[in-house]
Amino acid sequence: AHDYIDEVKSLLTAAGSYYSCYLFTDDLFPGPSKQRELVTRAWNAACAACETPPLYVLSERMIRIIGSRKSYTFDVATGHKEKYSEHALIGRSLEIAFFSNTRTGVGFLHPEFFDPIPDQALAFVHTFIHAHICEWFTGRRIREDFSEVKNATFYAGFLADLQSYGSKNPSAWLNIRKRMYSSAFTASGRATLRAQITRVSTFAMEAATAELEGRTGLTDSETEGEARAGGL
Template sequence: MPRENRAGSTTSNERFNESLHRTLTDDGTFHYKDINTSTGIRSGFSENRFIPQVVQLAFFPNVRHGIGYKYSSMFNPIPVETVAFVLTVIHASIDEWSSGHQVSASFTEAAHAKFYRGIMDNLNKWAEANPSAWLNIHTKWYKRAFRTGGGVNPMQADVHISKAAMTAARAELGRRTGLTDSEDDGDDGAGSNADNNRDTAQDGE
């Protein structure tokens, strides 16, 4: 990946920052996973490691306040809209260095809606090439963010009884219909029989 911006208002630093800004924003370079600055070859479209990190920090900071936990079904897998929003925010931050030194700007819909719509279109076209791979990548991001923020993996479960005990229980259930009186219902059934016997005794008095 290209190096970070240089602080300081010297001419050389500003030229470096301007060049870095052009490199990162050229054809979406900033969101690729791997970039060979010597050959210009890029791979891992929209898979830069910062993307899932930002998703986790923004939506899964902790189980008490994270919107990703409150509406977990909406984030599994991480939606294209979420990734597009994250990339829009990152692009806006990079754009603050376009002049060579940082000029902070408010993040508004008017200023960034056009980029958001464009990156959404790019992401959807990319996902269409291999929906299965897209699903795996974004599901992996969800699980990682969920765990990192302190959540218990919803795909895991504790084993409460042994495999042998479960096999025996399943076999027993397989022999039953659940419809006949001969199948003892336990305490409820015993209670019912006792009540019936008491009623019969009272009738005979």
């Protein structure tokens, strides 16, 4: 894209940022038709954000540039936390994935997509962590690219689990996800698994669901009893 004039380069950069948001909050692995739709939405959003509407037409080459994917890489430290999807590892991963830099992090650039943290973004984080675990499954790291072919099934499974879990108490789940956003935003500077497993275990989901039904989701400290959710 180096041969484009500066104004178009800026539009492509902005559109790429919107496109990343759509991947994280709508569909991490869109098919060709959906991908084109998301790229077009991203370009239109970038143009709409300009003070003066740009007169440039989205070309096939520009679509390819916006839709090109970068590798997702980040390292996280482990911790302990009860309740499904509220493990400290999840919170830290959200910070690194979306709020790592106050000037360039998509969570800072486009907070409207991440407040509350969408189920799709959580599914992405779960999938990425699962991919890292699989790299070490043999006891020795086997480095692999984070690709749709290897991870789409896991992503779909985690997303289904999250949506099912949240449906048991939508109000509490909304509050929990809003707190996830607030925690990741402020913490970042502003103010053994089997390879074929694609879902959270039935035991872990049942325990976490039972725990969720008695919560409001407004605080970190509620329901700190003996029960363990058993998952992330």
